[in-house]
Amino acid sequence: MANYIVQPQTTAHGPKIGEPLFKQISSFQSEMFTVTEFVSLNDIHPTYRILKPWWDVFMEYLSVVMFMLALVSMTMQITKDQLACLPIMEESEENNAKRGMQQVAAAMDTKNLLERAVDNFQAQYDDNQREGEKYSNQPQASGINTNFDLQQYVFINQMCYYHILPWYSKFFPYLILINTVVLMGTGNFWFKFPKTSSKIEHFVSILGRCFESPWTTKAVSETACEESEKNKQKLSGTASAQQNASLGGPGEGTSSILTSPMLESVVVSADKPIAEAPTASMPILDKKDGEQAKALFEKVRKFRAHVEDDDFIYRFYAAQTIFKTATFISMLSCTSSFLVKINFTHICETNVTVLIGYRKFLCTHNMAFMFDKMLICYIALMIMYGMVCFYSLFWVFRGPLKEYSFEKVREESSFSDIPDVKNDFAFLLHMVDQYDQLYAKRFALFLSEVSESKLREISLNQEWNFEKAKKCVTRNAQDQQELHLKNLFGLPNVVFDLTDLEVLKLEKIPEVRFTTNVSQMTGLRELHLYECPAKVEQTGFAFLRDHLNSLHISFTDVAEIPTWVFFLRNLRQLTIIGNLSSDINRMVGLESMRDLRHLKTLCLKCNLPKLPTNITDVSQHLVKLMVHNDGIKLFGLNALKKMTNLRDLELHSCELEKIPHAIFSLLNLQELDLKSNNIRTIEEIVSLQHLKSLTCLKLWHNKITVIPSSISQGKSLEALHLSHNKLQSLPPALFKLPKLQYLDLAYNLIQVLPPEVGLLLNMLHLDITYNKLETLPNNLFKCTKMRVLCLGHNDLMELSEAVGELVHLNHLELKGNSLEKLPAQLGNCRRLRRSEFQVEDHLYMTLPVEVRESISRDSKMDSTSVL
Template identity: 45%
Template structure:
């Protein structure tokens, strides 16, 4: 039996080449694999099983017929009675098995139609030709080097974190300066930048809207090292473009192989349709061997005729689908202008007017990448969906040049997490994500379409923002009227704190949870503005001393409070006014004494107290007055139990266990 793995090399391609394989090429590859399996299966049957089985056919002579009539009249038999056939005898040699094996072989060669004999081999050969033809332009000496070079640069462009504007600065094309030029000035003839392959793939991403609410500053100039790398990539693409645009060899090779597949499809359909009925079970055969066996005529059975007939019809159907796909490819090739590629949309939306259009093979490869983009991005994004800690279906995107259009087609999406993605725009199509409730922005600068702002104001319930620069804080977050949870992480200077006071949170009427991981020195007034409905407040201060905590007294609805790493030396007295407080976490502070813990007895609802990672030296006896306390944490503290309060200390240890 022929192992299928022997043919695997014909169907496999280098993974990098797949970026230039449109959906119809991928589909025909699958069809070729199925046809290859039919051919291999048929060839295996030809080798493993008997091909044909023959039996002798008896005949009667004229003299015999007259004798039979006389006998019938004498015996008063009916004329239509069955005749008695004369048995023939040949040379007796005890070689019956060898004789009929010889007859089977002779009849297989002489009487069986050639299509019934060679059908599996025809399928195998045709399929291998289809496979070679479909990938010939990847391996042709005049085109393979160009394709490999293009794919390597394309990978570097997509892996780079640089924006188109930053690359234009490095290459000496400052778009802001060009905007001040007169419209009559001639357009520069500079070559395409590395952003061009990216731009076209992001052209389908549609990340720039018609109307923008928030304007963010442009990308900063790259540092020296990154600038050198970007310029090297720019020069590499420049030289490649000058070389590739000289001819259209890739386009011609692809057109020729497509035309060849169409012609081959028509030939296969034509002759297979006319010959498929030649595959029959019963075959009559005449072999001049009567001197040996006594018989000349034989009746044979083609043992695989029924199976081969079914396989041939199945093969014809597959070839028909393959041919229709090739016809569609031909239509796409000749209907569209694939030797020109325009960046008009990108020029309009980015303001970079010096991006020239490309032609010939460079344009053709960009068109092929477009077809790859439209093939399976939806499925790839769906594979990245996973449940987050809040039991929401989340999609995480990291270091992309833009937001894919297909993100907004995932209607089941509930949480969107964007990391290190700059100068992007959330378009109006975000309104298609009716289940979107959570948005995370980690070191991102973005803009919002007007429709997107309206949609987020009504739907968003959780917002997480991690920023390095204060300007990355989105101003539109203060208008999210249905926002329930807000998490801000980043360094806030004193000036930024004043800005937070000015940018009041009082419009967030549904806000219940607020988390600040920063370096504040006091609780901003903006937090007090939402104190009437705020239930959870988390302040992680990264070691900066937090003073002036009197504002806490106004937050009477708090049920959960965390003051972590705030350099507190004593428990703030303002906490004792929070009568609805249920959980209090004072982790990683500098608490040495907790004598005032007795005041917690007024907090009737307090069930959890966390004093871990502190410098507490002594556990007072009056801690036993906290009757409502259920959980007490002293882990990683320096608490010492006095001789008089040993029993109490053991009690607290049991609580924290």
């Protein structure tokens, strides 16, 4: 029987065609991997969704659809993809005719071959006749007889499939699968890259905690309450204005406490509502929530410092967007060219004519139609993906994403100090805004120093009660009630309840606010602010202005000096400690010192290049001026001439090389202290004759080598300090000061004490320790009023018996000499105590027993009287 074209039942790639499609898909998925397992490759932490804008989400869904399309295409290709080929008959008949003619020609050559062919033909004919008679009753098949069997069809179909079918028709599903994997892999790669994912994870964690923090809820609630309060005040203000207008003018007795434009800029208005205690309508913040909120403030501060200085995340996301756009363009241009090349029919030419009998075949690709439609769908999805890519690229580069402003948040809330951010911090907030702007608004509360101060104030007031504050109150040397608070977050409100407190010392407290309640501290007279920037409300300022007498300010930054201190009109003493530049007048506001009408004492422990000229505003009533300059040379001392009422002047560490002439214009000066300067000569001391009121002169810790004879001009001197100099000798004129009672010559190089020392009949205190004295003049013991005599650490060999004439002596220092014994006449010094008698024990034992008992008995009597 002849062979006809038969449809094969199996393919070269997989199961039977009759098997249901969903079973084939399930079989394929079980053999490789599930869709869920593959999608997990693109999965990210659920909380990262706040950093995924709508275009990233949309591109993810498009990627998933393209992935499913690739899976369906692969499944259909594996189960159904094949070629069905038939030989082209025109070419086959011609070849057969040629082959027949060749055979006839060959048969004609030999008679035997011809006869054999005739016999064979006759036999075949007889067989056909018999076979035809057998199947005469059955229908005959129509078509062209190709003389192919099933194996030949399978062979030629497979050969043509692998040789003439284009690669894009065979690998189209794999191509779109690879493209989809690339797009899905690069879609949110910035969430997985180590250098960006660490910062993103930290940011998302902090952002979520800030959003859910009880402090956020409380701050938002308070802001809403303040807004409603402001609206009420506006309404009441409008009503009162209308009422005043109807009455013809403003109400009587209304006046502002602000009397200076500068004061208006530094004093908080009293009309501004003060935060009250939490009510039932406001959420209450417990201690645990407060500690968590404090930790969040610290985390936000450190994260901002870590991220804001760099723009790596922004650049990485921009590069990722550019890469996705470039990938889309290349994929689309490559894939779209295949659309017109996927054909249903193909011509297959083979070189297996000897086996098959035909050289050219016509083949049909059964999946060409489906692949063509799927490719159209894939290109449509790619175009949509590309449009979203172009939009995201436009968004990335259209605006300043490295700058983020909280201007609207500042306008809507009471925290006007929320700073703008930049670089990666700003970019992350821009991304969050694409999800929900409420996140950034709540996060902004933890960037505000005012918000942090309020939180600390609440926590501080919860921690401090009246009993705790009362226990911290002590009595100082002046028997005043004193409270010293250090390293707190703020000033507890309970301090204002200490009505009897007289001295308040605040040290290293970053936020100090004197509210209206400070008026309850009626006993407060002295205030110390050590590195404490302080703010005061208008009513509180009025109280401090009228009651505060002494103010001490220490600072590390000029901005920490409260400007309002220069308007305390009843201030008697002002101390400023810190580092000031040459433009001190502008930075500190000393030009407004004219309002300090009652200032008597001014102490400036600063690095001043020159004495401020505006200090003359208080020169008429200033009594004491102290300038400690920490080794910086001080100029501009001519301003001292206007301080006619000055009685006490201290110029420490000002690098003075001589006594300034301006000092001798201070006719009322009583005490002059020039400690720790660079004074080598004091020839100007002749002008002491003009300072008739000068009683104390301190030239210690200098480099003076000679005391001129003109020292005798200081007729009114009662105390002279010359210790820590380089004196080798003393002039006789030094001992002609009739009123001199206190003479300090310690730490010099003096070898001889002149006998004229006996002229100081009013001498009460003489200190000449740490010199090079070998002997003492007997005239020294004529100063019978002497109470303190310090001779320690010299080279004395003996102590004269005349020491017994110092009957009023109550302090004697002899340590560090070369004495061998002590005179028994020390027993005449009835006021000398053992505790005030500084001498080596072995020397003390050289005294007679009765003398030692007298000194010891006196000590016991004194201790008993004390008890």
